[in-house]
Amino acid sequence: MRDFRKEEEIEKAYDSKLMKRLLRYAQPYWKILLLCIILLLFVTGVELARPYLIRVAIDEHINVMNHAQVVMNEPPAEDVEYVEFRGNYLVRERLLETEYPDLERWQIIRDDGQSFIMEDFHRTPSDIEVGEDGTGYYAEFNGQTRRLTQLADQEYSDFREQDYTGLTGIALFLLSIMIVGFFLNYLQVYILNKTSQRIIFNMRHEVFTHLQKMSLSYFDNNPVGRLVTRVTNDTETLNEMYTGVLVNLFKDLFMLLGIIIIMFSLNAQLALSTFAVLPLVIVVAAFFRKYAREAYRKVRVKLARINSTISENISGMKIIQLFNQQKRKLNEFKKINNEYFDATMRHIFVYAIFRPSMDLLYSLALAILIWYGGGRVVTSALEFGILYAFTDYIRRFFQPINDLTEKYNILQSAMASSERIFKILDTEEDISEPAEPVKLPDRLEGRIEFDDVDFSYDGEEWVLRDINLEIEPGETIALVGATGAGKSSIIKLLSRFYDIQKGSIKIDGTDIRKYPRHELRRHIGVVLQEVFLFTGTVADNITLHRDDISQEEIVEAAEYVNADKFITKLKNGYKHKVTERGSTFSAGEKQLIAFARTLAYDPDILVLDEATANIDTETELLIQDALYKLTENRTTIVIAHRLSTIQHADRIVVLHKGRIREIGDHQELLDQEGIYHDLYQLQYKDQLLQNREDLKKKSS
Template identity: 45%
Template sequence: MSDKNKESLLFEPMNQKLVFKRLITYTKPHIRWLTIAFVLLLLGTGAQILGPILVKIFIDDYLTPRIFDFQPLLWLGAGYLGLHFASVAITYVQLFLFQKIALQIIQQLRIDVFEKVQNLGLAFFDKFPTGGLVSRITNDTETIKDLYVSVLSNYVQNGMFLIGVFVAMFYLNVQLALFCLFILPILLILMQAYRRFSSKFYAEMSEKLSQLNAKISESIQGMTVIQIFRQEKRLRKEFEKINDEHQKAWLKSIKLDGLLLRPAVDFVSIMALVLVLSFFGITSFNSPVEIGVLYAFINYLDRFFEPVNQMMMRLSIFQQAIVSASRVFRLLDHDEIAPGQKGEGYPLIEKGEVEFRNVSFSYDGKHEVLKNISFTAKKGETIALVGHTGSGKSSIINLLMRFYPGVKGDILLDGVPIEKFTNEELRKKMGLVLQDPFLFVGTVEDNIRFYSHELTKEEIIHAAKFVHAESFIKNLPEGYDAKIGERGSTLSSGQRQLLSFARTIALNPSILVLDEATANVDTETEGEIQKALEKMRLGRTTIAIAHRLSTIQDADQILVLHQGEIVERGNHQELIKQGGLYHKMYLLQQGDPEEIEQVTTSEFA
């Protein structure tokens, strides 16, 4: 299946019946307390149903014949009040149980969704916006919570109550109760019509809400660029357009609610009342009408349509929840997970030797970004990757870290194919430092300890000293306990990079991967980092991407990439003597005007 088809499947609505059945399966771990809640629900419903029966007995057996025996009336009154108070108490307990179970279910569902997102491959995040994913974990699960909390329990309670009402109606008058049964098909038709039309509107609303979240997330992350280029108005118009589309979808659903929910049910209830009164009116010509039965029927009709109204009004919440659940389950079922171990056994990375054998790779399955890449990096060696933007340097790093599937050729670690290693072993033995380091909200110590919570304070301090980060850490107001803002916003770019170095060194990896790791460090700090890197590389295999050639002149081997291929290889001196692409790049960075003019007029430019 193509990536485009996978993407469309993620947004395609699922069968509503299947979605509902799947939501119900989440109740299985709570079956014991659900059973207790259902028993209480039956008792509470019975208490509510018996109330009008007692009133009917009072009217027909005591009030109409004017029999006022104190003791029977006392028992009737006490029974009526007792049923009312019992109903209130039981309803409270069962509603509490239902909602407690609902919250536990939604808590588990959110954990499932978050865990799924954590295990998706990076190829997935390349295609889908972050805001949309956040919307599914937060907005969509919150909507599903409303289903469990305020819809299902309400539907079960009112459904049982409606059954009880019909039982009581049949007890009072079978013929009239049969007439009233015709109300049910009408209500079911209304509900089905509402579900059919509303599902389209709610699906559109959910999608527009995801787009709103994506636009907000993107704007906040790029706020510096937006303000520098004064694009606030353009972004506002884009946001306003999506917001208007979301509002239009809401208005469509509101119009539908206004037509098919309460007004339609009220009309049916009036027709039912007319039917009951007409029945008793016609019957009164031939036989006397029992006032108590008339009261009870009208009371039951009122009690019948009130829960129906509640159910209809919650139908919109139900429909929104089904649409949201469809989106969440599509995400849970998405099969684009991160590459994992293939085969049995638990091989270990001991030396850290890396070998690429005729490796080719394409992100989209059509255009190869790497073509027949082959090289070997032995323990203690440093392999540098250089080349212009888009030449394939980062792709080599991504494949070495096993971020993407679909690799052609072989990647070996200590002579063992990379797919045979567990993710845990790979992540323990590989340390990655990115050009743009990502720090998490917390303290300095938390970020250095991020890879392993088993690190001691002494090991954390040692890692910081190793990369010359301790000097600036000590100058922070709270030292290692200093708070770090989102993405490390409270630190300079150089300080963030130093912390990412310390975080990697604390892991003590066998293979060190550097993606232009000194790009955001000032010249003075870079000198200290280079000294630290020399110590870090001792006994380790190092793969380094570099744009500044001065930082990798001492590499054991330099691979020059161009359009996904290795076009030159050798150490710094060898490549300079060749006078090829590396030599031209070196001259450009040296800044000799005459040499630069010659280079820029060549084919290479």
């Protein structure tokens, strides 16, 4: 597990090279992603329009007492709305494009449910007092007195008619753009997620395809759990990066730029005072970026250790319980668990500081806005709608900044995941396909030659040395020897699961490295000691979903190896469902299915790797008569610890410490009284002792 933790330690919060590689996967979909960005632009525009429209509603239709009414003697030449009032034509000054400096300005004010016209325009202060004397109504404010003309209810309604109409229009327009925004946002989210899933689909497919090309040595050095994590969890993390970070960063950018532009266009001084907190925001974000990366790295390292510890202990639980190691293992786990807990708490501390800090800075910006902007509203220097819009925009401005924590976390995870995925993809195949492949014939003769073969799994410790062996077509060769002698290595080399370091292996006179691997393996049938059954039916596990193998051939192959005797007793026969790894079948039954599978593929070369090691005596008797049929007209290599199963082999090859020590048939090797004789004596010593006792009794 050391390598796994090392991967976590070298990860970066952002790596431009990794990002470029990730963007290459998105390149085929750049038009769709560009469409998503354009849709995001419109969605952002809809979101930014809401506060602005509400500002328009407040300042231009609800709170209009501060608006001057230009008094004209005739309807205005400009195409604007006006109100006839006692022989005059009153037009709101804000609606006119042309200035009329010589004309009077009147103002409408409201007090205690009554409406008045003030003929000398003055922005209505908050402390105005309306009174009545013998000559009519008057208004007092700031030590000044203005005469007022009372309006009838209908006259006031006439003045506000355009406001009622405007508010209705704004409400309908706001509702319309929100509905459009909803559908645009739905379309954008759907397209983006579908595209992201397609990108991840392609990446996952590429990783799995690459794994299938790797030799067995790669899987020897990489645990299955780690590889499964790469294909599933790591690719899903990248999916979050494509959807939550890559494209949505444009939305944040559009949002921030749009808010800045709108706020400065509404009131530059108020915008400058509000954005006075931005330097502090930048400083806090910089500190967060530094410490969050360090905290994240430590969490990932400790998480890798805790995962490896759990995996190791669960896998070895039988040994732990047998030797009463529960307490010691629990103490080890407690220590690692505490380290992970401490690292997680440091990570939480960093994030717990950042988010409240941003909230504090947001509150500071809001306080400045209320203090400065609110004061200007009180003095009628600023309209209330603008102040409202600013409070809404400043909240929206800090939203992407607050989301930075989540996006930064996703980005870090994406960099780590992409680094691990690309490490797999960058691992070159150590068994390469031939540059100029030799096409194999439909049937092989089956002549096999090992010429001065040397092989090592790690390049240091030699497993096979100076292997020279010729196997004639149709010949049955048995490989025997102690554990670690190199028997299984020979058949792995024959199928090119590994490549040799020296010498050559030839089939029908051609080096196997010149054959395409998939064609070579199509002619070699292998039955392993540990049979792997896939989820599906019994028939599927015999054919491995090859369409050219008929049901009749399946049954025939099963009958040849006597597998039909138990298959026909199953509930659904050949359609019986096989659970994961064939857990409901005995070792012997799985072995018989493997024999049927090999026979159904009709290979030219047959390899039996300890194929009868896990089969009980009764089952072994069932397949012994099938072995003759299986090996007939096929070159066969048999590896077995049970010497009784290979006594009828044409030749027996004895391996010892990676070298061929003896070759001959059963009786010849016994007569030599060498390694084979010793193995035979060890295996059958009880039987030999019993025979000697019987002879003694007879002689006495």
